Amino acid sequence: MRANLMPDLDLAARLFAALRARTHDGVGITREAYGPGERIAHEIVLGEAATLGLEIATDHMGNRFLTLPGADRAAPKLVVGSHLDSVARGGNYDGAAGVVAGLAAVAGMVRAGFTPGRDVTVMAIRAEEAGSWFPVSYPGSRGALGRLAPGELEVRRRDSGRTLAEHMAEEGFDPEAARAGRASLTRERVAAFVELHIEQGPVLEAEGIPVGIVTGIPGSRRLRAARVLGRYDHSGATPRRYRHDAAIALAELAHRLDEEWARLDAQGRELVCTFCVLATTAEAGFTKIAGEARFELDVRSIERAHCDALFAALHRMVPEIEARRGVRFALGPETGSQPGLMDASLREGLARAARDLGIAHRLMPSGGGHDAAAFAAAGIPAGMIFVRNQNGSHNPDEDMRMEDFAQAAAVLQRWMAEASA
Amino acid sequence: MRANLMPDLDLAARLFAALRARTHDGVGITREAYGPGERIAHEIVLGEAATLGLEIATDHMGNRFLTLPGADRAAPKLVVGSHLDSVARGGNYDGAAGVVAGLAAVAGMVRAGFTPGRDVTVMAIRAEEAGSWFPVSYPGSRGALGRLAPGELEVRRRDSGRTLAEHMAEEGFDPEAARAGRASLTRERVAAFVELHIEQGPVLEAEGIPVGIVTGIPGSRRLRAARVLGRYDHSGATPRRYRHDAAIALAELAHRLDEEWARLDAQGRELVCTFCVLATTAEAGFTKIAGEARFELDVRSIERAHCDALFAALHRMVPEIEARRGVRFALGPETGSQPGLMDASLREGLARAARDLGIAHRLMPSGGGHDAAAFAAAGIPAGMIFVRNQNGSHNPDEDMRMEDFAQAAAVLQRWMAEASA
Numbered sequence: 001m002r003a004n005l006m007p008d009l010d011l012a013a014r015l016f017a018a019l020r021a022r023t024h025d026g027v028g029i030t031r032e033a034y035g036p037g038e039r040i041a042h043e044i045v046l047g048e049a050a051t052l053g054l055e056i057a058t059d060h061m062g063n064r065f066l067t068l069p070g071a072d073r074a075a076p077k078l079v080v081g082s083h084l085d086s087v088a089r090g091g092n093y094d095g096a097a098g099v100v101a102g103l104a105a106v107a108g109m110v111r112a113g114f115t116p117g118r119d120v121t122v123m124a125i126r127a128e129e130a131g132s133w134f135p136v137s138y139p140g141s142r143g144a145l146g147r148l149a150p151g152e153l154e155v156r157r158r159d160s161g162r163t164l165a166e167h168m169a170e171e172g173f174d175p176e177a178a179r180a181g182r183a184s185l186t187r188e189r190v191a192a193f194v195e196l197h198i199e200q201g202p203v204l205e206a207e208g209i210p211v212g213i214v215t216g217i218p219g220s221r222r223l224r225a226a227r228v229l230g231r232y233d234h235s236g237a238t239p240r241r242y243r244h245d246a247a248i249a250l251a252e253l254a255h256r257l258d259e260e261w262a263r264l265d266a267q268g269r270e271l272v273c274t275f276c277v278l279a280t281t282a283e284a285g286f287t288k289i290a291g292e293a294r295f296e297l298d299v300r301s302i303e304r305a306h307c308d309a310l311f312a313a314l315h316r317m318v319p320e321i322e323a324r325r326g327v328r329f330a331l332g333p334e335t336g337s338q339p340g341l342m343d344a345s346l347r348e349g350l351a352r353a354a355r356d357l358g359i360a361h362r363l364m365p366s367g368g369g370h371d372a373a374a375f376a377a378a379g380i381p382a383g384m385i386f387v388r389n390q391n392g393s394h395n396p397d398e399d400m401r402m403e404d405f406a407q408a409a410a411v412l413q414r415w416m417a418e419a420s421a
Numbered sequence: 422m423r424a425n426l427m428p429d430l431d432l433a434a435r436l437f438a439a440l441r442a443r444t445h446d447g448v449g450i451t452r453e454a455y456g457p458g459e460r461i462a463h464e465i466v467l468g469e470a471a472t473l474g475l476e477i478a479t480d481h482m483g484n485r486f487l488t489l490p491g492a493d494r495a496a497p498k499l500v501v502g503s504h505l506d507s508v509a510r511g512g513n514y515d516g517a518a519g520v521v522a523g524l525a526a527v528a529g530m531v532r533a534g535f536t537p538g539r540d541v542t543v544m545a546i547r548a549e550e551a552g553s554w555f556p557v558s559y560p561g562s563r564g565a566l567g568r569l570a571p572g573e574l575e576v577r578r579r580d581s582g583r584t585l586a587e588h589m590a591e592e593g594f595d596p597e598a599a600r601a602g603r604a605s606l607t608r609e610r611v612a613a614f615v616e617l618h619i620e621q622g623p624v625l626e627a628e629g630i631p632v633g634i635v636t637g638i639p640g641s642r643r644l645r646a647a648r649v650l651g652r653y654d655h656s657g658a659t660p661r662r663y664r665h666d667a668a669i670a671l672a673e674l675a676h677r678l679d680e681e682w683a684r685l686d687a688q689g690r691e692l693v694c695t696f697c698v699l700a701t702t703a704e705a706g707f708t709k710i711a712g713e714a715r716f717e718l719d720v721r722s723i724e725r726a727h728c729d730a731l732f733a734a735l736h737r738m739v740p741e742i743e744a745r746r747g748v749r750f751a752l753g754p755e756t757g758s759q760p761g762l763m764d765a766s767l768r769e770g771l772a773r774a775a776r777d778l779g780i781a782h783r784l785m786p787s788g789g790g791h792d793a794a795a796f797a798a799a800g801i802p803a804g805m806i807f808v809r810n811q812n813g814s815h816n817p818d819e820d821m822r823m824e825d826f827a828q829a830a831a832v833l834q835r836w837m838a839e840a841s842a
Binding site for chain 2: 087201218238242245256278279284285287296298300366368369394
């Protein structure tokens with residue numbers, strides 16, 4: 001029965017081409033969350049779903065559910081998918097690959113005349129790229145799960161300055177339902193969620209493996225608006241003992257924290273520590289000692305304790321540097337998220353699908369955060385498939401080979417067929 | 422005869438008030454070199470000089486020479502003064518105080534009916550603030566001394582993008598004469614140059630001393646357009662060993678170079694080392710590892726060897742960091758200047774004037790560069806008087822107490838009277 005079950009790669013190629021053509025910004029791909037780019041991506045996906053004859057539904061958040069009905073419509077369904085927004089000037093595959101893979105898998109089922117045992121739904125999720133648009137984690141999936149705090153609807157999009165609720169309403173969705181905690185997905189109605197996504201990192205590429213099965217999604221501790229305050233003075237006329245140099249205080253903190261990370265890394269503790277922004281301000285200039293600097297710090301690990309160890313080091317260093325250098329750190333609010341472990345039996349199911357198809361794969365932690373973490377946090381078994389990709393992600397050079405995508409989509413489809421039985 | 426010789430503080434107050442009123446930019450003071458602000462400052466100063474009946478001359482560079490004729494007009498003259506340009510959003514006293522002090526001293530002579538033994542000239546110098554306008558050291562004074570290289574007339578003003586020669590011509594001056602090496606001041610015709618200037622640093626304020634007598638002006642070694650090139654990657658998905666993090670590479674260089682400076686400083690070696698700018702670029706953002714960072718480094722000392730020691734450390738560190746972190750440093754062109762020692766007998770003459778007047782003072786190196794260094798380099802005996810000031814310089818909060826200015830101007834005037842005899 002399943003010998004001829006294959007993802008529809010023509011459909012996948014057509015979708016990727018349409019997405020690229022219609023959301024290209026001149027440099028890369030821009031699909032603003034609850035904005036024109038994301039709206040266009042949803043339109044493209046809905047068009048293919050309609051052609052395939054899938055059931056189409058939209059929830060209060062604007063998430064789309066594209067369903068191939070199963071034999072037992074009352075059974076808890078399988079949901080696969082990912083997000084359709086992108087960072088500004090990003091690549092074509094981050095997020096979209098998961099939705100396209102789901103549709104390609106379902107289209108292959110339709111073509112093969114395969115009826116799953118239970119409903120199989122491709123979910124196109126809203127607004128995952130928190131770093132670029134709304135400073136809140138996974139509003140689309142968490143809103144679908146009824147787990148968005150009312151205050152989170154009031155966060156403002158970085159570019160427009162308007163709130164998530166305002167943007168949702170403008171696109172025709174229902175922030176009031178989100179405030180009231182409505183859920184379009186529940187533990188009772190969803191048997192499992194699987195997200196296919198490009199790796200975003202270099203591990204699969206470096207190791208020559210096309211597919212990753214994800215063990216977990218890291219939690220994070222983050223400083224997104226931290227500052228160092230010193231005093232602007234003349235760079236020539238101010239002896240060392242009279243300085244309040246914000247730039248060098250920040251350089252010291254960053255370098256010493258990086259050394260702390262190197263120590264933890266050498267002990268085999270998996271975490272990452274990144275000063276994404278580290279900068280004197282526009283006031284800085286030649287012949288001036290920097291009176292201010294700012295930084296954005298991103299610490300992530302599957303093990304919350306590793307994040308805590310690095311932040312403990314940070315909080316030891318800061319007062320010591322302040323006292324010695326005559327500066328003040330204004331760390332600002334800390335944000336972050338809890339780690340999300342992928343479901344063990346789901347992980348095994350995905351690995352078995354890969355083995356059955358003879359596709360090389362490895363287990364690996366995720367580096368980035370993903371909507372799958374929101375499902376795991378809501379108690380729904382969640383899994384992820386990574387596709388090897390090139391040139392990282394969140395940049396216009398992000399790339400992915402279609403043969404790798406085909407293998408990953410095949411793993412997804414095989415798992416869907418098995419798990420829906 | 423000199424008992425009643427005092428600087429004209431009413432004139433000084435009037436000049437400072439006019440300069441502040443007419444070159445205020447809404448935040449601080451802006452007097453663009455060869456631009457509107459500097460032009461206005463020259464007009465104000467020329468008006469007072471005309472009222473005083475001084476001889477007024479302008480050279481090919483646009484420097485002004487305001488001369489009180491002496492008894493022996495053939496004798497080499499004394500020149501006092503400083504620059505009238507300022508940094509953008511700077512303070513009212515940096516530069517201007519030296520010209521105002523010279524005019525106040527001369528006005529006091531006129532009022533007292535004092536005729537110096539030789540000509541006494543107040544010089545209003547052009548374009549000293551190399552950090553803000555033209556990236557070349559002391560074009561006004563070096564042009565007056567016939568020591569500007571032709572290529573230096575082609576450097577471009579940072580804000581306008583037009584060349585020094587173009588700006589000079591627009592203001593009605595003569596870049597061709599500068600190219601040809603014309604000198605309006607020579608060793609034969611100038612007995613000495615003394616520049617009064619605010620300290621710009623915190624030393625006199627911290628030590629409770631109103632006046633400094635400068636021992637020397639530091640030389641410098643500078644990187645003004647240095648970059649670190651790495652690779653933008655996802656901050657969550659890129660393990661430590663795969664990173665090419667430009668931000669942390671720069672933080673390491675800055676912190677380790679600062680530690681090297683701390684070691685030299687502890688040995689009593691006088692130098693300063695400043696990362697004036699240290700920054701990821703506009704491409705940086707949350708969830709990205711920084712693929713690029715830039716910095717501006719300013720190293721200064723009266724002892725050239727101290728600058729060399731720090732740059733040797735830098736050049737040892739760079740390839741080591743490059744190899745370990747997978748980044749590349751593009752240090753860009755190095756600029757700099759030689760140290761300028763103040764004339765020993767002039768220094769003693771200034772100290773004697775202060776002692777005679779009972780004014781507290783100390784010997785000290787300059788931190789910043791000043792036009793006096795150009796005179797010293799040209800073989801003209803040069804000296805400097807520092808005035809205690811508050812809140813540093815090159816910022817709108819820069820301040821100076823008029824009673825300190827009065828004491829420093831009195832030292833200048835006393836020296837002028839003695840040295841012109």
